[in-house]
Amino acid sequence: MHTGRWWRAAFSVLALVSSVVALSLVFFTDFGRDARPASPPPPSPALIDPTAIAVVSDDFWLTYLPAGLERTGGGDAASGTAGGWARFGTGDRTVEAQVEHGTVAADWETYRKRAVVRSARETTVRGRPAVVGAHPDGGRMIVWLERAGTGAWIRVSEALANELLAIAASVKAPVRD
Template sequence: MDVEDELRRAMAERVAGTRAPRSLAADVRRRHRRRRARNRAAVAVAGASVTALALVPTYRSIQPEPAGAPETTAPGSAAPESGGAAPGRVPAPAASGPSESAKGRTSPEARTARPSAGTPDEPDTGRRPAGVGPSVPAWLTYLPAGLTVVRPCTTERDTAGTATVCEWRGEPGRVRVRLVESTGLGGPEDLARPVGVPSRTTVRGAPALAGAAPGAGRQISWLPRPGVGATVQADGAVTADLMRIAEGVRP
């Protein structure tokens, strides 16, 4: 007898009286669904673990430093006293208030800086010479000492423009300044004409005409700025300061 036939017969006799229950198919399907659910849960847990591990470095980089943690202080800074600023923190400097010496004292008004009052080689000290008082207009920054005003500066207006005349006299001589504001000024030749043949020069870089003044002395005419002309006449010892006076005219 063949061994395989004997084994087949034994198996048939073993299961001859055995029948599968009616719920076998339902049990198989239920077990299959449970197995799939367990597999899905395991996959979800594994994915969540990987995501959490990936977010740990980012969380640590953005995690704020806990309160009370020591901070680096600047070298040489003194430790705060008890009841002062937080440990390790350098207190912000207090806003500086007015000093005791400044209390009750009015601060000077801001003034617009004016160009140099002297010659190009002479620095401007910002002060007027001795003897120059309130009678000197603000646009004249230099006047020789020993002169007094003959009359307050007068202004005449007509259709051609405006002319302002100021005059001072004294032991050193006489100084007369005339300012003309007009849109028709083209150059120094449109101002007071000198006696004789004038010489060409410059006043603070502006073209000027210099020559003898009517009567006596010397004069110089130029345009300090467009539309404004100036003529300075000097007689006596102050003639030597004619150019310096002209340099000090700042209309």
């Protein structure tokens, strides 16, 4: 009698092991899926933006600017400022960006007091504290602390007010050791 139970137990274990092996092969070999990933459709010509990287300083740049803007001014740390700035525009469409390093941007409270933003509203830029509102001389402005010791602001003309957050979100500022 005991011999029959042993064979049934061995057969059950063998069936379990074969099922696990078979299922593992199905999931790990992508059984039933196309071997090549589907390539995305080409972008619509209206969505292609040929704008190049817009450098503000050697450690701060924009990866998005609205199409048609050209650099019209700027400077960097070599010009004697602790940071850099740049102006881009054509006609009534302008973007100004500035990055500041040092004690002026030691922490968010210190840097926030430095910026004059009317009708300021709290927000974030890529997870960092920020305020957005009207610039005293016109246009829209966003100010944020990129990291302790580095603050930044971007100002756009009213014609580009809807682009302000997209421009700020495109900032790249690598951390230096």
